[in-house]
Amino acid sequence: MSExxxxxxxxxxxxxxxxxTHVPYRAAVAIDALKIVQAHRGWVSDESLQAIARxxxxxxxxxxxxxxxxxLIFRRPVGDNVILLCNSVTCWIxxxxxxxxxxxxxxxxxxxxxxxxxxxxxxPVTCLGACDKAPVMMVGEELHEDVTEQSLPTxxxxxxx
Amino acid sequence: MNDATxxxxxxxxxxxxADRKPTDLAAYEANGGYQGxxxxxxxxxxxDCLQILKDSNLRGRGGAGFPTGMKWSFVPMDDSPGHxxxxxxxxxxxxxTFKDRLLLECDPHQLIEGMILSAYTIQxxxxxxxxxxxxxxxxxxxxEAVAACEEKGYLGNNILGSDYSLKMHVHSSAGRYICGExxxxxxxxxxxxxxxxxxxxxxxxxxxxxxxxxxxxVETLCNVHHIIExxxxxxxxxxxxxxxxxxxxxVSGRVKKPGCWELPMGTPVREIIEDYAGGMxxxxxxxxxxxxxxxxxxxxPEHLDLxxxxxxxxxxxxxxxxxxxxxxxxxxxxxxxxxxxxxxxxRESCGFCTPCRDGLPxxxxxxxxxxxxxxxxxxxxxxxxxxxxxxAMGNTHCALAPGAMEPLQSAMKYFREDFERHIEGKAxxxxxxGQH
Ligand SMILES: Cc1cc2nc3c(=O)[nH]c(=O)nc-3n(C[C@H](O)[C@H](O)[C@H](O)COP(=O)(O)O)c2cc1C
Ligand code: SF4
Ligand code: FES
Numbered sequence: 001m002s003e004x005x006x007x008x009x010x011x012x013x014x015x016x017x018x019x020x021t022h023v024p025y026r027a028a029v030a031i032d033a034l035k036i037v038q039a040h041r042g043w044v045s046d047e048s049l050q051a052i053a054r055x056x057x058x059x060x061x062x063x064x065x066x067x068x069x070x071x072l073i074f075r076r077p078v079g080d081n082v083i084l085l086c087n088s089v090t091c092w093i094x095x096x097x098x099x100x101x102x103x104x105x106x107x108x109x110x111x112x113x114x115x116x117x118x119x120x121x122x123x124p125v126t127c128l129g130a131c132d133k134a135p136v137m138m139v140g141e142e143l144h145e146d147v148t149e150q151s152l153p154t155x156x157x158x159x160x161x
Numbered sequence: 162m163n164d165a166t167x168x169x170x171x172x173x174x175x176x177x178x179a180d181r182k183p184t185d186l187a188a189y190e191a192n193g194g195y196q197g198x199x200x201x202x203x204x205x206x207x208x209d210c211l212q213i214l215k216d217s218n219l220r221g222r223g224g225a226g227f228p229t230g231m232k233w234s235f236v237p238m239d240d241s242p243g244h245x246x247x248x249x250x251x252x253x254x255x256x257x258t259f260k261d262r263l264l265l266e267c268d269p270h271q272l273i274e275g276m277i278l279s280a281y282t283i284q285x286x287x288x289x290x291x292x293x294x295x296x297x298x299x300x301x302x303x304x305e306a307v308a309a310c311e312e313k314g315y316l317g318n319n320i321l322g323s324d325y326s327l328k329m330h331v332h333s334s335a336g337r338y339i340c341g342e343x344x345x346x347x348x349x350x351x352x353x354x355x356x357x358x359x360x361x362x363x364x365x366x367x368x369x370x371x372x373x374x375x376x377x378x379v380e381t382l383c384n385v386h387h388i389i390e391x392x393x394x395x396x397x398x399x400x401x402x403x404x405x406x407x408x409x410x411x412v413s414g415r416v417k418k419p420g421c422w423e424l425p426m427g428t429p430v431r432e433i434i435e436d437y438a439g440g441m442x443x444x445x446x447x448x449x450x451x452x453x454x455x456x457x458x459x460x461x462p463e464h465l466d467l468x469x470x471x472x473x474x475x476x477x478x479x480x481x482x483x484x485x486x487x488x489x490x491x492x493x494x495x496x497x498x499x500x501x502x503x504x505x506x507x508r509e510s511c512g513f514c515t516p517c518r519d520g521l522p523x524x525x526x527x528x529x530x531x532x533x534x535x536x537x538x539x540x541x542x543x544x545x546x547x548x549x550x551x552x553a554m555g556n557t558h559c560a561l562a563p564g565a566m567e568p569l570q571s572a573m574k575y576f577r578e579d580f581e582r583h584i585e586g587k588a589x590x591x592x593x594x595g596q597h
Contacts, residue, residue: 022287022328022330024370027352028351028370029352030352030353031334031335031349031352032332034335035294065354066352069337069354069355069511070334070337071337072294072295072336073336084295087501088256088257088455088501088505089257089455089487089498089501089502089505090256090257090414090487092497092498092501093415093490093493093498094414094415126336126338126505126509127255127256127258127259128295129253129258129259129261129262129293129295129296130262131258131413131419131485132411132412132413132421133419134419141297
């Protein structure tokens with residue numbers, strides 16, 4: 001393991017410790033801590049993982065087993081905006097496959113990939129609970145409903161051709 | 162949208178505004194909010210509240226329809242030391258389900274009031290709202306609402322001057338459908354991988370951190386303060402059939418007006434699809450529907466006059482599930498439809514047990530072969546065997562895998578000729594230039 005374990009920032013520690021106050025043991029906040037660090041750094045690097053594990057008094061291996069279980073904990077760098085494209089059944093009926101093709105053409109990335117300028121990462125996601133507005137997708141924290149191939153370019157700002 | 166009379170028979174959505182803007186604490190109180198809490202805390206005993214809930218015949222709205230009062234009655238009520246927990250399941254991820262989002266985003270205080278009274282009934286001192294990560298707006302609203310309640314004395318120590326205290330936390334999850342299964346949810350809340358747990362022990366006795374725990378769906382909990390305030394008879398009178406109350410019903414797919422509506426429990430399927438959802442979109446005909454999310458069996462147009470309640474839909478060979486229907490139209494390939502669902506369940510398997518971890522990707526592969534025109538006649542027997550082995554409750558550790566088999570087995574029953582046309586014609590008959 002690397003000796004270069006960076007300390008977590010004061011802010012990150014404060015937020016993690018606030019979670020620890022209401023659980024019976026430190027490792028119980030593993031998921032909260034991963035999310036806190038990810039909110040500050042965009043993703044969870046090996047170094048961050050080790051620092052969190054130390055702070056929670058658990059092994060990095062166990063924490064990694066938890067981190068990799070959850071699809072919204074990123075163990076690889078992602079772009080500034082993560083696109084979550086719903087590909088569950090109603091969105092499939094309403095054409096999410098062709099939307100995905102259009103997004104891939106427009107941004108030049110497939111599922112799981114990030115644009116070279118680091119602006120976008122494209123990921124599939126489970127039913128977003130907005131099936132009456134299918135097809136839907138999220139860009140960052142923003143939900144976009146009734147998406148059409150025509151409306152796609154506007155979602156990606158000046159990137160749209 | 163809701164006038165004063167409508168508000169009594171549409172309790173869950175009485176504060177839902179036409180523009181879907183959230184109802185804040187002041188507006189919630191102005192419309193009678195927290196009166197249920199005031200009329201109960203310190204005035205009714207927990208046992209009184211439990212009796213009202215039992216008499217009301219409220220059944221869990223998370224999918225299984227288990228009687229809520231009975232579920233709560235298993236919580237030990239001695240005053241041995243240690244925490245007891247109430248958890249709200251706001252993980253809504255069942256494909257085709259979009260009802261809890263509406264309740265969370267439009268009226269967060271209704272849920273919180275329901276949770277306080279539920280927690281009071283089982284004498285829980287800590288409550289969690291476990292909410293899926295993608296529901297950013299609802300998470301924010303709930304956190305603000307909890308803070309506002311603490312300030313008002315609805316939450317925290319000695320609620321409204323009584324000797325009852327409750328702390329409430331909002332936990333934002335990190336993805337994975339399996340977190341919605343209640344024992345997996347508890348594992349996840351403990352900071353672990355979300356693997357389901359063996360029952361017994363049941364969570365009511367040994368749940369979060371080994372302590373008595375109740376997990377209920379958002380919609381279930383939203384009903385509680387109305388029931389305690391207005392009584393079991395009132396609640397029973399809302400339903401059209403044996404099942405009590407109202408229900409959040411939804412329709413998605415190729416209908417004219419997809420949406421979600423609070424209607425009397427037992428409203429006929431036809432009324433929901435034709436009157437509320439406006440009927441099929443122009444140029445499409447109804448072939449079938451999943452009554453309540455991706456893990457329920459298909460029903461067909463011959464079932465349109467059935468009442469949407471737990472028992473009626475159960476007797477027809479499906480489940481009401483979450484009450485949000487997914488429509489299969491005549492231009493959408495049933496094999497592709499089921500394949501999409503199977504790929505979802507295969508992806509979301511937690512990996513704990515073999516029939517699910519290995520069986521679901523196998524089923525998805527067979528369906529993919531058939532859909533692409535590479536299927537063989539014996540593939541139908543393979544699928545039938547998978548349905549038998551994986552679909553049987555008890556062969557797997559939780560209900561995810563049996564749920565995954567429900568749309569498949571019913572599609573093979575009702576749309577068998579579609580599978581056969583794929584196999585005989587060596588192509589998908591619905592594919593026109595890549596479109597299904
Ligand atoms: C795989 C799986 C996923 C589930 N997802 C959810 C969910 O997202 N929300 C929910 O309320 N119940 C879900 N359930 C049902 C819960 O296990 C549990 O029965 C429910 O939360 C109990 O609440 P209720 O009694 O109020 O219905 C799921 C069950 C399974 C097997
Ligand atoms: S049935 Fe699937 S999801 Fe459930 S415990 Fe087994 S592997 Fe996990
Ligand atoms: S299927 Fe896409 S939001 Fe539900």
